[in-house]
Amino acid sequence: MSFDTVDNARHTPDEDQPWAELGLKEDEYQRIREILGRRPSSSELAMYSVMWSEHCSYKSSKVHLRQFGEKQTEAAKESLLVGIGENAGVVDIGDGWAVTFKVESHNHPSYVEPYQGAATGVGGIVRDILTMGARPIAVMDPLRFGPADAPDTRRVLPGVVAGIGGYGNCLGLPNIGGEVVFDESYAGNPLVNALCVGSLRHDEIKLAKATGVGNLVVLFGAKTGGDGIGGVSVLASETFDADKPSKRPSVQVGDPFTEKLLIECCLEIFAEDLVVGIQDLGGAGISCATSEMASAGTGGMHVVLDRVPLRDPTLSPEEILMSESQERMCAVVEPAKLDRFMGICQRWDITATVIGEVTDTDRLVIEWHSETVVDVPPRTVAHEGPVYQRPYERPADQDARQADAPTAQRLVRPTTSVELRDTLLRLVSSPNLAAKGWVTSQYDKYVQGNTVLAQPEDAGVVRVDEKTGRGVAISTDANGRFTKLDPYAGAQLALAEAYRNVAATGAKPLAVTNCLNFGSPEDPAVMWQFAEAVRGLADACEALDVPVTGGNVSFYNQTGEVAILPTPVVGVLGVIDDVARRTPMALGPEGESVLLVGETRDELGGSEWAHVVHGHLGGLPPTVDLQRERQLAEILVAGSRDGMLTAAHDVSEGGVALALVEMALRGGRGARVVLPDDVDPFVALFSESTGRAVVVVPRSEELRFTDMCVARHVPVARVGVVDGVGDQAELAVQGQFSVSLAQLRTASEATLPALFGPSVG
């Protein structure tokens, strides 16, 4: 007998155990001993080490994340069918339809092995959605890399994009949105966040509970191998360090074909109501699925680990428990329904094995070679992990940074027409604002035939019900620079932007997910950023009556002492009664009016202009006005529903100037623009004040639309008229400059291919 058992643990209390190598701290190890009343067996130690890792237990973030639940308003709760705590939240979108959505990170693996890291990130989030009983219907990927021209970005970006495309396309999921952002602080710590949305009927919701004594625990999907062993605790809970050994062996490898079969297999199983509970195996694999399901259900589970189908017969029980082999699910099935369950798995050639059953002992007991190797209270593994109160402290340089505002005295501003025109072209061609076709043309946006709007539109819009046209819109946004200047405001600004983007397409914002990407929680300055950001986001969700339905925290995004820009990615989902009414962003027919809704102030702190032209990050980010965002959203949604709007586009990075350029290029049409005379032209064009949108309305609707804005006390002004078609059409800013669409298109579309290679997309 060469493996450690519970019995052996009882008899050898002083055995030295590698808890530090597995990522546990001394006090955590002692706590495990207290819980069990003895030392843990090595299998139990493996289990606790992965489940108590930062990535799985949220130990540094839990105390802050509570606010999402605590600050949820009654109005917000109305549309929530399943809240925080499950694999993904479920939102009622009307007519008996629901959607479930979530965004997650797969940052560290994507730095180590870009293709597989990104691919398995997609795989993981899709399984989370599937596990709720939904058919996955779309994906989106907010991505952040180091400087666009850095050699390592040339290694990471193409691999990540190929991996997302390779996996998502093979699953048959349209990629409808996302972002690509470049910044120095992400070099060495790229952010690869993956979002998935699925649709289901209200009565199809599935939960991850193991209930019903005697019900069978079935492991199905791919066989278990040595993938990602310790990936969770070793990779995601520690920063990269040049001295430590290569992280390569811990990365998982994905098989999208198996996952596609798994999706179809599960949906047939769900349709016949064959499962009592279901959980996908992601971080921490079998350890996670068994402990979480037992903990959430009747309380106990008995598993025979020998029954787990293995790809590698040399795996030890500890390795089997920690393995992160992809494309696996765990279901609880009533004995009477097992045959039918297995029959469906067989039809799809999916391996399925009964590995255990639900008990009422309140213990998770796992056997290997007829010996007990795990006997723990599941709640202590899955839900009662350590909770840290990490110290946090506002950084000493925060005040100085906020005081360093980008005033005209501090940073030279363009004043002449030539300078304004040059600034425009410079921003248009800067990597963050340039066209992202190089990336997005590697994704299938058509599959399933329900994509109504996809990138570069403000939000991805997919039809959920072919008969009625009911659909959803989703946008993800974050601004690391704003958040660095003021984390509380930065998180609110991310929500505001995603909320605004959803409304711009004509959808009513309903729910929120988030992926909070930060540096090391052991750094009080980072922890302060996190605490402030969560507080800001929770407060903003409260003010806008939208619930956070779930999300993800990714800590330790730093190399050595330098953390990434604090990057809380916020995803907003909205509902649209009839997708045929959606509002696209392209400038419409010639002669239609271009209006600017909202107020423009001198707000360049953290702006693209300050960054691109001056490499400056200082001052305060634009003011947050959630009341204004709410009013603006109401206007945009009503305008869409009542047929007043030909087009709408939110104003964000790059200000009104970029919004107009993007609308012009999308529609292949120009515009004659008249800037308001009570605002400095530079500010009018490039300020990033919030709560604004550019809309195009037919002349016949202009009065009705303007009245609607006035009734809500929202400023609105005509800023131009659509004029000119084709590449020789111009964006002409009266009294200042004009630039042809051809020149704008070249400036916008040449940047990424010049850096990453030609593209036919």
Added chain:
Amino acid sequence: MARVVVDVMLKPEILDPQGQAVQGALSRLGFTGVSSVRQGKRFEIELDGDLDDATRARVEELAGTLLANTVIEDYRVRVED
């Protein structure tokens, strides 16, 4: 127990962009003097029993119909001891 190896390569006249990409990478890594790189596939087939003539013939047949697309690929079957 016998092991049969089938090597499959694109026919010389077929464009091999993957091979070209590898060649480019070699040169960027400072490995000069490479006139060409072609990328192919290798199948390692472990058989339960010994390899008799009938099995050998069957492997050849499968190599030409499944493992290789003879419209664009050439193949070679070898027995390894």
Added chain:
Amino acid sequence: MARIGVVTFPGSLDDRDAARAITVAGGEPVPLWHKDRSLAGVDAVVLPGGFSYGDYLRCGAIARFAPVMEMIIDGAQGGLPVLGICNGFQILCETHLLPGALTRNDSLHFVCRDQRLRIDSTSTPWTSDYALGQEIVVPLKNGEGGYVADERTLDELEAEGRVVARYLEVNPNGSRRDIAGISNAAGNVVGLMPHPEHAVEPLTGPSTDGLAFFTSILTRLARA
């Protein structure tokens, strides 16, 4: 109502979209499972796009041996109209119902774009509703779409009017002679790389230019 079979292999993706296109065109889509040994009396068959068997080994190489394919090959040799879209085209080449093969895009990238095409043959049952030389815009999305064949075969295809569609403006994958689709000698079997089933609804496609692939076959079957 004409009944058009749509085959689902493990990993097929655009089967439901093909079925929708058939419905929009006015036909009755009939789902066929890869393990079926009967074609359920359908009047024509569509092999849809996707990643059958994950594109493992070679695209379409494993699907081509599915039980349902035996019936389809048989039927096709007897005149049954068959349309292979994208992965379906790859399968048809692997079965040798169509000559040549599809290889990795010369850019090495998967590409999804709204592709301009020219219809170069209207004598197949899948393209008879188009005008000869008609230019259409249809989504293209693949990583292994480069059509290759030896010079003799390519000349033969041209000479016999068997090039059904050609890429215009941009050749997205390195296909020889800009070939986007071809037919067999009898004209009943057509392989096409772009996806007409994604261009049948103005709301979700770049145009409705793809619909005629599906109305053509219904027109032809109605006449029969």
